[in-house]
Amino acid sequence: GENVEQHPSTLSVQEGDSAVIKCTYSDSASNYFPWYKQELGKRPQLIIDIRSNVGEKKDQRIAVTLNKTAKHFSLHITETQPEDSAVYFCAARNAGGTSYGKLTFGQGTILTVHP
Amino acid sequence: EPEVTQTPSHQVTQMGQEVILRCVPISNHLYFYWYRQILGQKVEFLVSFYNNEISEKSEIFDDQFSVERPDGSNFTLKIRSTKLEDSAMYFCGQQLGLGEQYFGPGTRLTVT
Numbered sequence: 001g002e003n004v005e006q007h008p009s010t011l012s013v014q015e016g017d018s019a020v021i022k023c024t025y026s027d028s029a030s031n032y033f034p035w036y037k038q039e040l041g042k043r044p045q046l047i048i049d050i051r052s053n054v055g056e057k058k059d060q061r062i063a064v065t066l067n068k069t070a071k072h073f074s075l076h077i078t079e080t081q082p083e084d085s086a087v088y089f090c091a092a093r094n095a096g097g098t099s100y101g102k103l104t105f106g107q108g109t110i111l112t113v114h115p
Numbered sequence: 116e117p118e119v120t121q122t123p124s125h126q127v128t129q130m131g132q133e134v135i136l137r138c139v140p141i142s143n144h145l146y147f148y149w150y151r152q153i154l155g156q157k158v159e160f161l162v163s164f165y166n167n168e169i170s171e172k173s174e175i176f177d178d179q180f181s182v183e184r185p186d187g188s189n190f191t192l193k194i195r196s197t198k199l200e201d202s203a204m205y206f207c208g209q210q211l212g213l214g215e216q217y218f219g220p221g222t223r224l225t226v227t
Binding site for chain 2: 042043044045046049089095101102103104106115
């Protein structure tokens, strides 16, 4: 089955700096890669996603890149703010030609943005 | 983001007891999922449910677990005989069809 590895496990940055979180996946058939932000005691919230037919996607201060050949994808947050502090999870899904299927999550990255 | 709701927010039960966790569906959402998250760990897939039947389940989802959506209403997860290691946050996930999965606020299950 799919295995998703996420690094780093913790990341500490100064406000205004950029943060990068990286994930690798094992199943070359995976074709959908979402990123979730989880604040303490809250639900994971979808912040951005990318499909395998796209190499990069951007939404304001966040962007995701995908390298299918290397089977890795990354989350980039620019101009970080204290409210970006949370746990970030990457995930992968092999939809097998459909649009549904289970998500396999990475271990999570605790991002701390210092004012 | 679509609003998924779950009840209860917190459930405390004794080992060996049955618990039922509920997820209130969003209209037009066709695919349902249950995930769990042990404190401080990653989110783990339990089961997916489509067209009133299980489409996939994980190794975690053993005979003690069951899901149903009676009368097209709430989507439920039942644990027949809870164990200490079942203590976790349980998230209901829903998906409309384009791919995005959204999670409910979760039920914190504490087994004592």
